[in-house]
Structure formats: structure tokens, C-alpha cells
Amino acid sequence: MTTYNELAGFRVNYLSTDPTLNSGNEGQVWYNSTTGKLRSLVQIKSWSAGGSLGTARYGFAGCGTQTSGLGFGGLTTFPTVLSATEEYNGSTWTAGGSLGTARYSLAGAGIQTAGLAFGGYTTAATNATEEYNGSAWTAGGNMGTGRNQLAGAGLQTAGLAFGGAGPTGATEEYDGSTWTAGGSLGTARRIFAGAGTQTAGLGFGGYLTTTITNATEEYNGTSWTAGGNMGTTRYNTGGAGTQTEALAFGGATAGTINQSTTEEYNGTSWTATTSMTTARRALVGAGTRTAGLAFGGYITSASAATEEFTSSIDVTTAAAWASGGSLSTARSGPAGAGTQTVGLAFGGSPSATVSSAATEEYNGSAWTGGGNMGTARYELGGAGTQTSALAFGGYITAVSNATEEYDGSAWTGGGNLATARYNIAGAGIQTAGLAAGGNNGTVNVTNTEEYDGSAWTAGGALGTATRGAGGAGTQTAGLAFGGFTTANTNVTQEYDGSSWTAGGNMNTARRFLVGAGIQTSALGFGGLVTTVAQSATEEYNGTSWATSTNMTTARYILAGAGTQTAGLAAGGYTGTAQSASTEEYTGSFVTPTASNLTTS
Numbered sequence: 001m002t003t004y005n006e007l008a009g010f011r012v013n014y015l016s017t018d019p020t021l022n023s024g025n026e027g028q029v030w031y032n033s034t035t036g037k038l039r040s041l042v043q044i045k046s047w048s049a050g051g052s053l054g055t056a057r058y059g060f061a062g063c064g065t066q067t068s069g070l071g072f073g074g075l076t077t078f079p080t081v082l083s084a085t086e087e088y089n090g091s092t093w094t095a096g097g098s099l100g101t102a103r104y105s106l107a108g109a110g111i112q113t114a115g116l117a118f119g120g121y122t123t124a125a126t127n128a129t130e131e132y133n134g135s136a137w138t139a140g141g142n143m144g145t146g147r148n149q150l151a152g153a154g155l156q157t158a159g160l161a162f163g164g165a166g167p168t169g170a171t172e173e174y175d176g177s178t179w180t181a182g183g184s185l186g187t188a189r190r191i192f193a194g195a196g197t198q199t200a201g202l203g204f205g206g207y208l209t210t211t212i213t214n215a216t217e218e219y220n221g222t223s224w225t226a227g228g229n230m231g232t233t234r235y236n237t238g239g240a241g242t243q244t245e246a247l248a249f250g251g252a253t254a255g256t257i258n259q260s261t262t263e264e265y266n267g268t269s270w271t272a273t274t275s276m277t278t279a280r281r282a283l284v285g286a287g288t289r290t291a292g293l294a295f296g297g298y299i300t301s302a303s304a305a306t307e308e309f310t311s312s313i314d315v316t317t318a319a320a321w322a323s324g325g326s327l328s329t330a331r332s333g334p335a336g337a338g339t340q341t342v343g344l345a346f347g348g349s350p351s352a353t354v355s356s357a358a359t360e361e362y363n364g365s366a367w368t369g370g371g372n373m374g375t376a377r378y379e380l381g382g383a384g385t386q387t388s389a390l391a392f393g394g395y396i397t398a399v400s401n402a403t404e405e406y407d408g409s410a411w412t413g414g415g416n417l418a419t420a421r422y423n424i425a426g427a428g429i430q431t432a433g434l435a436a437g438g439n440n441g442t443v444n445v446t447n448t449e450e451y452d453g454s455a456w457t458a459g460g461a462l463g464t465a466t467r468g469a470g471g472a473g474t475q476t477a478g479l480a481f482g483g484f485t486t487a488n489t490n491v492t493q494e495y496d497g498s499s500w501t502a503g504g505n506m507n508t509a510r511r512f513l514v515g516a517g518i519q520t521s522a523l524g525f526g527g528l529v530t531t532v533a534q535s536a537t538e539e540y541n542g543t544s545w546a547t548s549t550n551m552t553t554a555r556y557i558l559a560g561a562g563t564q565t566a567g568l569a570a571g572g573y574t575g576t577a578q579s580a581s582t583e584e585y586t587g588s589f590v591t592p593t594a595s596n597l598t599t600s
Helices: 004-008
Strands: 013-015 029-032 037-049 061-064 069-072 085-088 093-096 107-111 114-118 129-132 137-139 151-155 158-162 171-174 179-181 193-196 201-204 216-219 224-226 238-241 246-249 262-265 270-273 284-287 291-295 306-316 320-323 335-338 343-346 359-362 367-369 381-384 389-392 403-406 411-413 425-429 432-436 448-451 456-458 470-473 478-481 492-495 500-502 514-518 521-525 537-540 545-547 559-562 566-570 582-586
Touching: 037 514, 061 114, 061 284, 069 093, 069 107, 069 114, 069 284, 069 291, 107 158, 114 151, 114 158, 151 201, 158 193, 158 201, 193 246, 201 238, 201 246, 238 291, 246 284, 246 291, 335 389, 335 566, 343 389, 343 559, 343 566, 381 432, 389 425, 389 432, 425 478, 432 470, 432 478, 470 521, 478 514, 478 521, 514 566, 521 559, 521 566
Parallel strands: 013 029, 061 107, 107 151, 151 193, 193 238, 238 284, 335 381, 335 559, 381 425, 425 470, 470 514, 514 559
Antiparallel strands: 029 037, 037 306, 061 069, 069 085, 085 093, 107 114, 114 129, 129 137, 151 158, 158 171, 171 179, 193 201, 201 216, 216 224, 238 246, 246 262, 262 270, 284 291, 291 306, 320 582, 335 343, 343 359, 359 367, 381 389, 389 403, 403 411, 425 432, 432 448, 448 456, 470 478, 478 492, 492 500, 514 521, 521 537, 537 545, 559 566, 566 582
């Protein structure tokens, strides 16, 4: 019989402790004799939604990292040119100091607190350079050649400008005050992507005179040489990373067909990986190959969307629920938000005839009181984080359309739902929330609404009027699963920001369950079948559901939060009483902290 060693090239090691880990040993399998568990190493790569830009734009520039990004300049609708700057903290964009010269088709380099903007177009191509200190822009030394549609790389004190309209192959190097000529690109090009440093730069894709290219070139501080071609020929692409660890995403092919394709570069060749959620061109990239940031761009108009790329090394392990600290008040029908270690539970019913406005905050071990909601209610929808949550709909003595926003200490009123309802599937964040389905007090509804931080607008209708479904994901990549139509259902639906399509069915049809995670990595747990509370847990991979470890306490209409690998369940109804129980889920994958893998 063929052995695992013959198939995978590795032995199944028998170890008393888990080894240290890296991606070079993906597929490695070992048995931990201490825990009695068989484990395996895999690599997870995915895009997930981040906070939207304050101003939708395209043809702009940026720099920084996934948790400390910077975007500046660009266009909203031609010919409206921007000088506005925005700063990203890993979840939210806020306004920074404006550029001295409004422009588009410019390039950028550096970090959030030491950024560099150069070139671009005002009413003509410009050679202007500006330096950012984390709050304001000041003039730097002008480039030798005014140009737009160029690429950039490097730092504020060691910047690199190359290519541009014409097209041109000219390269210039910046030392923090002056630009000097460098070696020319082998192939002159424009509207392409750059990455890396001044002495190890990378340029890829773009437009030649009349054709699009997939060519890559590498810079050594003196001259450019050919690298491996991209798999997809495109221009107006986003880029991030270094010369030997780069990321290319989005852009357009011939006929201005927007792309979501993502490729990774290892210094020699490009390999396709997980595509972005939203296809677009003229976007900005920042960060690294394993922690990339894509923001803005053009779809059919300017976009404000932000996506974060994560590539992580993970270990499969047995999933489990563990007891956490109990809620101060046992209740059914609360909503949840946040994460397993920074969670929030609000509203609910401590008895059959009483609605609650109580809010509790979780720190990973214990719940403490937060500010009460303005409107007491139960079986409401929830979204967001512990310090930026959203509560909507629910039931008081009748269905409610009330929306409230939480800032970590107090709730304030937001824009009302157009359709009052309860048993809603909720997802997203406070400034980009999603409400799907529910019951209007008489019938189940298909209504979907999207929240922009102040008002709800109609989205695409659910395929089937459903109440009590679980919700997960974001406003542009949402998930609704299970629930009740005319009977319990196991149907899953996926939302792309405009319409719902069918996903893989759950293993257990049930209503009044909750969810956590994102569209491609979700968790569904609890619920009700006939009159029996459920403890069943399932994990979704974007295509199909897999049965996982049951909760300790079977219950329904509970609060859920967190991710697929770190879920949180709180409160609910057991079938005989309201529950204060909290459980924490550790999923099938756990990201290791060690840096390399040793084998025996």
C-alpha cells in the first residue's frame, strides 16, 4: 500500500510537543503523543473587507502598511481633482493634511508618518514632490522630468520614480531633498505598479504605446533587468511588497475589463492566489506580500472599498468550545458584536415579558456593564466592534426599526431601518452594516438594507423570505444561512454588495442560530429544530459546511461574535430558561507563533 511518506515526501512524525513552524513545510503531518492529536500544517490566504475610504477615488497614490496606510490625491469624477489625504489604522480611514498641489496619476512611497508624493497631473504633467510628516505636507525637491502615470517605490529619504506617460522608461532616485537620474527601464511603460526599495525595486504590468504588458523588471540601484512575467497581462494594477516578495492585484485587461486577480512574486516567477472580492482598476496598494492593503479604484465609478490580504501559516487541530465568564444578566435574544477577547452583548429579554437595554462588554474572561441602549428590545440585529457597534431592529411590544450606534461607552440614535423587523441576520461594521430578512410582525421578509454610518438604503432582496437566519461577513461580502421560511431551512446565501446567490447548504436545517466570521470562513452555531434547542456547530469555507464540535450548552436566539477560529457565544434560551452562559470556540485552524518547522 502507498504510504503518506511516498505521497507527500514527509514522514508522519511522532512527537511529544508540537514542532516550530514555517510555510516551507506545508503538508507536514505529525502526531502529538502528549495531547493525542494528529495535526497538519497548511497555509491560508484570503482577502477580507476593511473600513471604507472617506472619499471614493481612483488614480491616486499611497504608501504604508496594512495597519498604517496612507492615501492621497486622485479623482472622484473627472475633472474633480483631489488634494485630500486619508490615514488608515487597520480598521478606519481618517482625514490627514491635504497635499499642497491637488493632482492625479501621481506616485507615492514611504510610510504613513514619512510619506512621499511625486509627479502626477494637474492641468499638465507636474514634477512637484511633497513630503508628509504624519500631519502635513511640505514641498520637497522637484523631479528632473514632470510626468504622470508613473510608478513609485522606496522611502521618503530613498525614493524611486520610474516610467510614466509617453510612455517613458526614465528612472529617478530621491535622497530626501534632490532627485538624480537612474538607469532607464528596459521597456518604457505607464499606468503600472511598483514595489520594493530604491536599490531593489520592482515594476510590473502596464501600458506600452498601444498594447498592455505582463512584463516585470527588477532594479538593483543602477540598472533594470527582466524578471518573470505575470500570469495576467494588465495595467492600472495595485502592488505591494518587496522585489523578492511582491503582490499584484486588480487592474484591467484589454477593453478596460476590471480584474480581481491576485498574484504573488518570489523574485523569479508569479503565482496566482486568492482573488480580491471586488474587481477594480486604478486602485492603490500598500503593505507586504503577506499583509497587503488594496483601497479605492474604479469599478463603474470611483470606489471607496478597502480590502486586506492575509497569508498565514496555520495548524489544523481539534476544534473545541470552552467555558468563558457568564453574563451578568441571563437573557435570550441579545445581539453580539466584536471578537472573542473584545466582545459585546446588548439587548435581549431576561424574562418572557421584559425587554432589556443592557449592554455588557467582554475582555476574554469576564463581562462588565456598558452603557444602556436608548431603546430596550430583543431579537435585534448587531454588527461592528466593541467600541464601534451597531444595533438595529428587534422587538419591543411591536417590531422596531430603531438603529443605535455604540462608541464604547454610550449609544446614540442612528438612521432608522426602512422596514421594521426582528429576527434579522446582521453583518458588517458600524459604517457599513448589513441587515437581511427577518419578520415584520406579520410575515417573513426578503428585504436587505445597507447602512453607511447614517442612513439605510435598499440592497438586493434575499432569494427567500427568511427569519432567524445566522449572519456573517461584510456589507459587500455577506452571508446568511439557516433560518425559517415556511419550515426550517439549511440554505446558505452569499451577498456581493448588490445581490444574493446560493452557497453550500448547511448540514442541519435550523432557525434562530447565529454566525461569526467572514463569507469564506464562517461559523454557524446554536439554533432550534422543532422545539429542541441545538448545540450543533458548523464551519463554512466559502463553498461547503463541515460539522464541528458541539457547544456545551444547547440554545437558540443567542448572541454571536468573533471569527471562525475564535468564536464567541453568549446568552440565549435553552428551551426552559434564559441563559447567562458564555462559550469560546477554538476552530480547526490556529495560527502558530513559532518561526520555523523542525522535523525528525
